[in-house]
Amino acid sequence: MAKAKAPTSQKNPAWVVTVGAMKGGAGKTMVVDNIAGCLAERYKVLVVDADPQANASKGLGIDIADPDMTTLADVLTNQGTPPEDAVIRAPLRDLPNLDVMPSSILLFKTEFELAAKGERIRLLGYYLQDNSEFFGRYDYIIIDTNPGLGLVNQNAFFAADSIVLVTDVSDNGLTGVEMFQYLWGEELCTELRIPDVTKGLVVCNYDKRIKLAPEMLDYIRSREDMGGLLVDTVIPYRVAYKDTEVESKPINLEHPKSNEHTILEAVVKDLRKKGAI
Numbered sequence: 604m605a606k607a608k609a610p611t612s613q614k615n616p617a618w619v620v621t622v623g624a625m626k627g628g629a630g631k632t633m634v635v636d637n638i639a640g641c642l643a644e645r646y647k648v649l650v651v652d653a654d655p656q657a658n659a660s661k662g663l664g665i666d667i668a669d670p671d672m673t674t675l676a677d678v679l680t681n682q683g684t685p686p687e688d689a690v691i692r693a694p695l696r697d698l699p700n701l702d703v704m705p706s707s708i709l710l711f712k713t714e715f716e717l718a719a720k721g722e723r724i725r726l727l728g729y730y731l732q733d734n735s736e737f738f739g740r741y742d743y744i745i746i747d748t749n750p751g752l753g754l755v756n757q758n759a760f761f762a763a764d765s766i767v768l769v770t771d772v773s774d775n776g777l778t779g780v781e782m783f784q785y786l787w788g789e790e791l792c793t794e795l796r797i798p799d800v801t802k803g804l805v806v807c808n809y810d811k812r813i814k815l816a817p818e819m820l821d822y823i824r825s826r827e828d829m830g831g832l833l834v835d836t837v838i839p840y841r842v843a844y845k846d847t848e849v850e851s852k853p854i855n856l857e858h859p860k861s862n863e864h865t866i867l868e869a870v871v872k873d874l875r876k877k878g879a880i
Contacts, residue, residue, distance in 0.1 A: 616731070616732075616735040616736075616738045616739035616741070617649070617731075617738055617739065617741040617742060617743060617744045618742065618743050618744070618764050618765070618880065619731070619743075619744045619745075619746065619762050619763050619764045619765075620743060620744070620745045620746070620763065620764070620765050620766075620767060620879065620880055621745075621746040621748060621759045621760050621762065621763035621765075621766050621767070622634060622635050622638075622745065622746065622747055622748065622766075622767045622768075622769060623748045623756070623759075623760065623766060623767070623768055623769070623783060624748075624750055624768060624769045624770060624776075624779060625750050625751065625752075625778075625779030625780070625782050625783050626750055626770065626771070626773075626775050626776050626778075626779035627750045628771070629769050629770050629771045629776055629779070629807055629808065630769055630771060630807030630808045630838065630844075631747065631748070631750075631769040631807075632654065632658045632659045632662060632747055633662075633807070633844055633847065633848065634767075634769050634805055634807060634838070634870075635650065635659050635745055635746075635747040636650070636659055636662040636663055636747075636847065636853050637844070637847060637853045637854045637855075637867045638745065638867065638870065638871055638874075638880075639663070639701060639743075639745050639853065640663075640698060640701065640852075640853020640854065640855045640856065641853070641854070641855050641864075641867050641868055641871050642742075642743055642745075642871065642880070643698045643700040643701035644698075644700070644855060646700065646742035646743055647700050647740060647741045647742050647743075648700060648701050648702070648741065648742065648743045648744075648745065649690065649701075649702045649703070649704060649738070649741045649743070649744045649745070650663060650701070650702070650703045650704070650744075650745050650746075650747065651675060651703075651704040651727075651744060651745070651746040651747070651759070652674075652675060652703065652704065652705050652706035652746075652747050653675055653706060653710070653746055653747060653748045653749065653755050653756065653758070653759045654706055654710070654747050654748060654749040655706060655707070655708050655709070655710035655711045655749060655755075656706075656708075656749065657705060657706040657707055657708070658747075658848075659703075659706070659747035660703060660705040660706055661851060662847065662848055662851055662853075663694055663695060663701065663703050663851065663853070664694040664695050664851045664852070665691060665694055665703055665705045667705060667706070667707060672691075672705060672707070673688040673689045674689070674704070674705050674706055674707040674709065674710070675689070675704055675705070675706050675707075675710060675713075675727075675755075676706070676707055676709040676710045676712070676713045677689060678704070678726075678727070678730055679713050679716075679717060679726050679727065679730075679755065679758065680713055680716050680717075682726065682729065682730055682733070686730075686734045686737040686738065687737070689704050690702050690703070690704050690737075691703045691704075691705060695852065695853075695856065697856055698853070698856065702741075706747075710755055713754075713755060714753050714754055714755055717754040717755070717758075718754065723754055723758075724754060724757040724758050724761050724795075725758070725761055726758055727758040727759060727761070727762045728758070728761055728762035731744070731762060743880065746759045746762070746763070748760075750779070752783070752786055752787060752791075757791070760787060761795070761797070763800055764800060765800050765801075765802040765803070765878065765879040765880065766787075766799075766800055766801040766802065766803075767801075767802065767803040767804070767805060767874060767879050768780055768783060768801065768803070768804045768805070768832070769804075769805045769807050770804065770805075770806060770807070771806070771807055771808040771809070772806060772808075772809055772810075772813070772815075772816045772819045772820055772823075773819075777819070777822075777823065777829075780804065780829060781828075783801075784801070784828060787799065787801075788801060801832065802832065802874075802877050802878055802879040803832055803834055803873075803874050803877050803879035804823075804829055804832035804833045804834065805834055805838065805870060805874075806820065806823065806833070806834075806837045806838065807837075807838040808838070808839075808840045809837045809838060809839050809840060810839065810840045811839075820837065832877070834870060834873035834874060834877065835869075835873050836866060836869040836870045836872075836873050838866060838867070838870065839866070841863050843857070843858050843861055843863040844863060846858065854867050855867075
């Protein structure tokens, strides 16, 4: 299969997309695994799991109970970790273009260990650069994060060529978007003297039966700070997406001919229009 042409990053050998949400349960990991699955039909993709709950790893067929598995925690605490050891090749047989750098619960401990390191929020970015020959085989590196802005997440956002936020249609979800825009965009990016590369906002778990949902979606569109980021395609709450989590397969494998698969493909197209992927 011919390798498709993907965007070229100035910082990293692959285009790095970090997906974030300040609120748990917004659908962030579902978006990561399913977008990665859809992209892997045409591109070479690496998912990096930066959430100590390791849901993205589990969702792509990784046995996170393996005590001998090398994970992102090893990479962040030991920059000499060979990338060949840290990346699991094609855990899903039907998606040979999709690899995973898994997470583990030890990433909670890594937060404390990073506090004593110099350049502590740049370690992942440096690792990708220092191993550019290995990571240059990928068109996209997609990073899943945990809700918050701890040191592990800061590494993930600092390494990004683009940041995509995910929210559900709730007051807490929108507050989380606002909080991220302030803490990362206005505070940390200014301090670090780097541009804010937030380029997309995906609304997930949308249920039009909820009375205020359409009104809140219109409100997001009307916001100057959010409306320009919002992708046109909204991801509805559907059982099919829950199936992908239970079966540890992205939507293009679990329900390839479904409307839910078509919706995720549309989200990918919308993100491409915004320069996020």
